[in-house]
Amino acid sequence: QQQVRQSPQSLTVWEGETAILNCSYEDSTFDYFPWYHQFPGESPALLIAIRPVSNKKEDGRFTIFFNKREKKFSLHIADSQPGDSATYFCAASALNAGGSNAKLTFGKGTKLSVKS
Amino acid sequence: GPKVLQIPSHQIIDMGQMVTLNCDPVSNHLYFYWYKQILGQQMEFLVNFYNGKVMEKSKLFKDQFSVERPDGSYFTLKIQPTALEDSAVYFCASSFDRNAEQFFGPGTRLTVL
Structure with missing residues (x-):
C-alpha cells in the first residue's frame, strides 16, 4: 500500500515558469509534510515543510499548499531556475501519533528539469 | 549545514x-x-534507533538485519546473510530529536550478485 502518492514522475518547465509538484496521502494521522530535494550524487536535503495548522507555507520562491480535507499537498516553485533542476520528494510523518521516533513516508519523487 | 556521512x-x-x-x-x-530505496521506487523506512535501542522497525527490516552504534561511533546497518533483493541504495539519517528535521547522508549503493 503506497501511503504517499506523488505526481508527476517527471516535469519540464521553462526558466521563469512556476513548477507544480503534487502529493496525496491516505493516513489521517499524518501531521508533518516536508519536501526534500536531491541533486545527483548528493544527499536529500529538506527544502520546506508544513504542519496542518495552516494551509500555506512560503519560503522565498517555494510554497507549500495544503488541503487537509482532500489529503493533498503541493509544492509550487515560482520563477523556476535551471539550478532548481533536481529530484523532489514529498514525505509525511505522524509526529503526534505516539512512538518514540518519527519515521518519514516518502513519495516516489518528481524529476524536475528547468530549461533556459 | 550539518552533514551525515x-x-x-x-x-x-x-x-x-x-x-x-x-x-x-x-x-x-x-x-x-x-x-532503503530500490531503483525507481521511493525511499522506505527500515528502522530507527535511540539511546542504544531499536525504537521502531518496518516489515522490510528482516531478521537478517541488525543495527548498532557502539560507543558513539558509526551507526551501522549489518546484513547477514545478504540476499539478491537487498540490492538498493541505503540512506542513513539523523535528527536532534524526534520532531526535528532529519538530515540525510548521500546513500550507500549496495549490489548483491
Whole structure:
C-alpha cells in the first residue's frame, strides 16, 4: 500500500515558469509534510515543510499548499531556475501519533528539469 | 549545514556474504534512521534507533538485519546473510530529536550478485 502518492514522475518547465509538484496521502494521522530535494550524487536535503495548522507555507520562491480535507499537498516553485533542476520528494510523518521516533513516508519523487 | 556521512558509497558483494554499512551522523544528534530505496521506487523506512535501542522497525527490516552504534561511533546497518533483493541504495539519517528535521547522508549503493 503506497501511503504517499506523488505526481508527476517527471516535469519540464521553462526558466521563469512556476513548477507544480503534487502529493496525496491516505493516513489521517499524518501531521508533518516536508519536501526534500536531491541533486545527483548528493544527499536529500529538506527544502520546506508544513504542519496542518495552516494551509500555506512560503519560503522565498517555494510554497507549500495544503488541503487537509482532500489529503493533498503541493509544492509550487515560482520563477523556476535551471539550478532548481533536481529530484523532489514529498514525505509525511505522524509526529503526534505516539512512538518514540518519527519515521518519514516518502513519495516516489518528481524529476524536475528547468530549461533556459 | 550539518552533514551525515556514509561509508562506503558503493559496495558489491556476493549473495550470502555479510555486509556492514556505516553512517557517521551529525555530532549532537540523538536519533538515527535507515531508509532503503530500490531503483525507481521511493525511499522506505527500515528502522530507527535511540539511546542504544531499536525504537521502531518496518516489515522490510528482516531478521537478517541488525543495527548498532557502539560507543558513539558509526551507526551501522549489518546484513547477514545478504540476499539478491537487498540490492538498493541505503540512506542513513539523523535528527536532534524526534520532531526535528532529519538530515540525510548521500546513500550507500549496495549490489548483491
